[in-house]
Structures are given as structure tokens and as C-alpha cells.
Amino acid sequence: MDVIDALPLDDGAVTRLRARHGEHCTPLAFLLVRPDAVRQGLSWAILDELRREGLTPLEIGVVRPHPRQLEELYLSTQIRMAKAGQRPMWWYMPRYYELAPAVAVLLTGGPNETGAAERLTVLKGPANPAQTRPGQLRYRYRSQNMLMSIVHSSEDADSAIREACLFFGEQRVDEAISRRCPAVLDAAEIPAVPAMLPTFHQIVAATQIALLDRLQPRIECRREAVMVRTALQQAHGGDLTDPVYRRRTRALRAPWRYASPLREELSSRRDPEFVYLTWSMQMSQTAATFGDGVVGHLRNLRVDLDDWAETVLVSGWGFHSLIERTGP
Structure with a gap:
């Protein structure tokens, strides 16, 4: 235009x-x-x-x-x-x-x-x-x-x-x-068959899985890391697509809930990969200022993101705390 x-x-x-x-x-x-x-x-x-x-x-x-x-x-x-x-x-x-x-x-x-x-x-x-x-x-x-x-x-x-x-x-x-006559949509450029794309929570889970795979040799609590990864993978296709936003958040937090030693290990490290996992497993205290740097941060960690995932992640982090704070 x-x-x-x-x-x-x-x-x-x-x-x-x-x-x-x-x-x-x-x-x-x-x-x-x-x-x-x-x-x-x-x-x-x-x-x-x-x-x-x-x-x-x-x-x-x-x-x-x-x-x-x-x-x-x-x-x-x-x-x-x-x-x-x-x-x-x-x-x-x-x-x-x-x-x-x-x-x-x-x-x-x-x-x-x-x-x-x-x-x-x-x-x-x-x-x-x-x-x-x-x-x-x-x-x-x-x-x-x-x-x-x-x-x-x-x-x-x-x-x-x-x-x-x-x-x-x-x-x-x-x-x-x-x-005052009904108008009809021209089908050009409009996908005809619904193809649901990943939610914010699915994309966060996918980045967690990718980083757990990369970091496994450096993690001491490897058994717990494998259990968390498996649980995230199982939740990815179902629970993380729930229409109720807060249920998605709870499903994303759930695999980490009983992995206390792993959480403590991750929280004690200051490497960017560990910092990212520590924040993303908590899904709290988010802010748009944090979201501003998420995409570049993940790219530095060599996590592949397409345009959809990038947009969902940045806007998701920008609004997540506001959504959770004001939701029912």
C-alpha cells in the first residue's frame, strides 16, 4: 500500500x-x-x-x-x-x-x-x-x-x-x-484448511527440550532431566494447547514441580542456558523488558526459531505476567 x-x-x-x-x-x-x-x-x-x-x-x-x-x-x-x-x-x-x-x-x-x-x-x-x-x-x-x-x-x-x-x-x-447485499470473500491468499500452529506454552516447552538435550552432559541430575524432558514432550501435543490459558501455564510448570534437585542445580548456575531454563520453568515475574531480549538470547544459544515462534515468544513474554495477574 x-x-x-x-x-x-x-x-x-x-x-x-x-x-x-x-x-x-x-x-x-x-x-x-x-x-x-x-x-x-x-x-x-x-x-x-x-x-x-x-x-x-x-x-x-x-x-x-x-x-x-x-x-x-x-x-x-x-x-x-x-x-x-x-x-x-x-x-x-x-x-x-x-x-x-x-x-x-x-x-x-x-x-x-x-x-x-x-x-x-x-x-x-x-x-x-x-x-x-x-x-x-x-x-x-x-x-x-x-x-x-x-x-x-x-x-x-x-x-x-x-x-x-x-x-x-x-x-x-x-x-x-x-x-446492502452480502459480500463474499475472495479466497486468494487465505489458507482454506485450519492448521493450528504452536501456542506460546508449546514453544517454551520446545525450547526447554532443546536446551535440556544440549546441556545434558553438563547436568549432574541427569535422571531428573530426562524425566522432565519426557513429561514436557508428552504435554506438548495436548495439555499445552488447552483453550484455558492458565491450564496451559500449569501444564508447563508441572514437569518441573517435583524435580527439586534439578531446579536447585539450574538455579545455581549463571550460564545463559541455565538462566533461561530457570526462568522458563517458573513462568513468573515476567516483563516486556525481559521479552525484548528473548529471541536474540535464544539465537545466541543456537535454538532455531521461525517467524511465528519469534512473534509468539516475544509477545507472550511481554504479556504473560499481565494475563496471569488479571485472569480469573
């Missing part, structure tokens, strides 16, 4: 479209299927759920947002986080949106709908995965954290119009509201 096309939209677009379309603007909602969902092939399932909920796409398209569009889209979120004393992850947002395209959708509810955007907010669930519930999109599709959270949606009808204009332009939104 050209930089000029990504400049902030004219804030008068909402007023103009409301003046032209009146009550037809009231049932509007906007949804962005985010890159983690698109890359896992979940776009079709999410769109089907929206239709079952009585939300009809009026305009839909595959997009690769420019950083300026992302800044405008998430401006209120970043301000709200900063005021709450939370550390925004803005600097990583553009990299996250490089993982895959996103799908922008302008939706409308039924003819008597007065709160489609608000209803969609409930359907998607909270950004904190520890607070999501069965039936919500972010629960069903295993939201990773507050950055990699499956979908974004508008807060109200005015926000829906503004955000739709941000991606489609005012003229295209005007035409979509005028015709």
Missing part, C-alpha cells in the same frame, strides 16, 4: 455517511480477522460463526495493513493501556502483521438491530485469554495473548464506520451500505 493511501482518514467520513444513510448505519459493525487467525486458516470458520449470529458481511477483503493504518486502528487501545499503567506493545504490532494478511469485514445486523458492534464485542471475548469463555471466538480459537488475539472489532457503530473507511475508503463503504 502507498504511504499516501495509508494516511489518516478524514474524520468527517462518519458524519457524512450517517447523513446519507441514516438508520442503516445503526446496525453496522467492523471486524478484522487478525494475522494469527488467517495464518491458521480460521477465516472461513469465523465468518461462518458471524453469519450464524445474524451478522451479514456488506464488504469484505484481504488486506495487508500499512503501519499508519495500524496506528490509527489501535490508537485508542494504546492510550487506554498507557493510562492504566500497562506497557503497550505497539513497537511489535507491525511485525505481527507481517505474519500473514488480515481480513477486513464491514458487517450489518438485522433490520431492527441497535447494537451489532456491542454484540460482536461479547462474541469475540476479552483480549486477555485468561478471561475468555466457551462460545467466544478468542476462547474457541486459542487466543495467544493480548497482541495475538484472533480478531479485532469496533466498539460501536461510529467506530465501525470509521475503521471500515480506514481499510476500504469512504466511497467503497458508501456503496456497500447503499446496496
